[in-house]
Amino acid sequence: MSATSAPRESVDVGDIRVTYLPDGEAAVAATALFPTSTPELWDLHRDLFDADGKLLLTLGAFLIRTGDRTVLVDLGFGPDSMSFPAADGEFRSGRLLTSLREEGLEPSDVDTVFYTHMHVDHVGWTGTNGALTFPNARHLAGEGEVEFWRTPDNPLAAVGPHPEAVLGPLDGRIESIADGATLAPGVSVVATPGHTPGHCSLVVSSGSARAMILGDVLHCPAQLTDNDVSLAFDLDPVLAAKTRDRIAAELEGRPETLAAQGHLTGSVFGRIMRGESRRTWSTAVATS
Template identity: 45%
Template sequence: MVAAAPRATVHVGETAITFLPDGHGWLNPDVLFPASAPDGWSTHAAFLDDAGRFPVSIGAFLIRTGRRTILVDLGLGDVAFGIPGVADFRGGGLLDSLAEEGLTPDDIDTVVYTHLHHDHVGWTTNVAPAPNAPEGQRVTGLTFAGARHMVAEAEWRHWAGTDDPVGPHPYAVQASLAELVEHVGDGDEIAPGVRVLATPGHTPGHISLVVTDPAGASPDRLVILGDVMHCQVQVTESSWNFAFDVDPGQSVATRELLLKELEDEHTVLAGGHFAGHVFGRVLPPKSARAWQRGRVA
């Protein structure tokens, strides 16, 4: 039975990229992938659990390159809640996953958000809002207080001043980052060999990150997808949008363009919501494009 992905590391040259689990979710596939209903999952049942739910991983990616230590996204936070008929979520493991790599929050120099949905910003502060969270929780500070925090300007502007439950909480995230958040855009270099790639659609300012060998010795590259895809099934079913895609048409166009560019033996995809294993490759289509679990050496 497929389950949330464990901690795992791949390398691009001397750069290490590690998936750090924070938690997991169980989703109603017909609700959250509307185009899949009524029987689109019949050929993809391997990605469902015994109850017919779609499991997702939730976590962050740790990039260690040279002297830089970067976190991409911040998981769900220490919360557990359900949305009847739609999904159940549980988080809370990110700091333990980080400790298993021999690191503490003080070791992180940069946080990069692919986007600002609640399951990617949960450890921004000590408060991880959830539908069942107590009212009036007090924010005592940033979890990664010594780190720069970066997000695309279009993403920040899209959510600014909103109180959408799927987005960044007004005080736990927006107010806490307002005076220090830095904006990044397509092509910007976060660190040697770590570059921003604009991938809008799921949200207006959604970005992915492309990791290459800064020494130029390895031809490999790795793409941290963010939510361009929520499941390996979307490699084949690229027209399937997620229910919370802000611009469904743009989401499909971005996903299809990116998949065509990634049909390359030297490219690994890192899908933070992928169940089972977050790292793999896109195989060029014969009758249909396919996903292959795999790692960079």
């Protein structure tokens, strides 16, 4: 069966609700996006491919409702679809605001936007017609992230935030948040660098329930099978692999802790398990 992008779905973490809001999908050549991978590795993961033989990645954002707070984690790819020659693929996007409204919310209802990092597929709805799409929200990113993307001659500029469309509206409106800081009640920041310098994940906890929104620590289950499979756009592949191994070791075999990864197909919620001497991803049952 061919892979399908993840739907809008929710899980309850104690009193906190986490909802995945689809924006679209990317269809790419697996060995182009993951240049250290092999065709033999992907033979173990044919369920991740679409009918055209492309690796399918979901694009979207996470909505966290905790107490009276409304938080968006990442902002998808944005209203445009486009080819992506660097990975012999394409982005098909534009659904995020519709997904948000299906949850009964308008952009003005969001009080916080948190970027796990600022690659192009995580910042796409930052601005609309030169103004912030979420005008009432604080905009936050990990320490060093914004500064990295404002560096002249950045080697990864082609996959980073657009200087006018994204960084322009954020000028004077984006703040840094430190490792370990509380973002909202029950939601804390954990530094997970490597993919980008200021890459961060979020820990969501309420009572005995716990979940972790991974950002791009993990892109697909093949990186659990082989931790050395790095993305073409990892700034520091060695550090990214160390971070991925550290987080996976923390999560594996802990049924009380959900993981959420926004590029997965089928469902973005699951658990990291260990079986037959290797890690695997086990999809969790969402509440809606």
